[in-house]
Amino acid sequence: MSSSTEAATKASWYKRNEIAATPWLFLIPGVAMFLLYVIFPIFQSINVSFYDWDGLGEAQWVGMxxxxxxxxxDAFYVSLRNNLIWLVLYLLAIPAGLFIALFLNQTVTGIRLYKSLFFFPFVISQVVVGLVFTWFYDPTFGLLNQFLAVFGIDPINVLGDERFVTYGIIAAGIWPQTAYCMILYLTGLNAVDPEQIEAxxxxGAKGWKMLWHIIVPQLKPATFIAFVVTIIGALRSFDLISIMTNGGPFGESRVLSFYMFEVALSEYGFRMGYGASIAVVLFLIMLCFIxxxxxxxxxxxxGGR
Incomplete structure (x- = not known):
């Protein structure tokens, strides 16, 4: 068969399957990047977790x-406990984002200003959020203790007290996460069927009945994305802890992602294998939820079909 005949055969195959094949041509670069930068590192991390390795020298097999x-x-269990606290409290951002979105979806005076104020936490860096809340919690000049002083309450060192530190950091994280959920629900509210609401x-449906039985069921796609993103955000929380406490006091604000960083790349002597085992545990927890x-x-x- 000549080259011209082969080319004609290939061209005719593509023409016959153009509708089915063209989308895959656009997907191939994205799929390749996903395999290279997501799937391959996952299996590489699992493999590294079976070795004692400092990242530079020869890896020694240690199995399990x-x-x-x-x-x-014990530090692992402290980190795991804090991750569970993060997970439970971080989910408060979802109903908070929904109610803010319902408010911003109304036609009221100054709604553009309100939208800008609520949207603001989403566009600023987590580093900025961490610094702002660090100043807010400061026991000497922070606004929190200035407010408590009005009621005669002694200053509280939120970030220096092991009883409050995790909750203080979570509060800082919920602020931008609520803004993110609000944006998801605002987008979802635009797709709500007005005919169902009118019917x-x-x-006679109104108030909570209207919200629970008519609006919320139509927001399932937005709710699903909000849950997944919020759970992933809670489990991989790192930047706020690094900025606000660096894991302190006494390691009480650690979570699994921060502890993984510590043992693999920080003060514990570059234990890549041990850090990878923590990463695998964190990945499995995320995988279960997702x-x-x-x-x-x-x-x-x-069931809806």
Missing amino acids: GNYEELYWD ARLD TYFLWSMYKDEK
């Missing part, structure tokens, strides 16, 4: 040794 050490590591009003939400969404869509 790193995971056995994790089992007896519900004719049936798989659950994907399965729930799949069942809802399948």
